[in-house]
Amino acid sequence: MSVAEMSVEERRARTTYALLLDHLDACPPCQAFADCPEGARFRRALRAARAAARTAGGPDE
Numbered sequence: 001m002s003v004a005e006m007s008v009e010e011r012r013a014r015t016t017y018a019l020l021l022d023h024l025d026a027c028p029p030c031q032a033f034a035d036c037p038e039g040a041r042f043r044r045a046l047r048a049a050r051a052a053a054r055t056a057g058g059p060d061e
């Protein structure tokens with residue numbers, strides 16, 4: 001599926017995931033699985049975005 005075919009929700013989930021990966025790359029606490037409010041915020045946002053993408057998935061889901 002191309003990016004153009006994705007719903008707004010799917011694109012948002014993808015963007016959020018990319019942001020989380022960028023953060024993990026640059027964040028020593030996250031790399032050590034330590035407490036990181038920023039990382040927790042990204043993971044929460046990603047969960048919400050994925051749930052929204054599933055809900056908006058259409059009739060064949």
Ligand SMILES: [Zn+2]
Nearest residue numbers: 027030036039
């Ligand atoms: Zn972090």
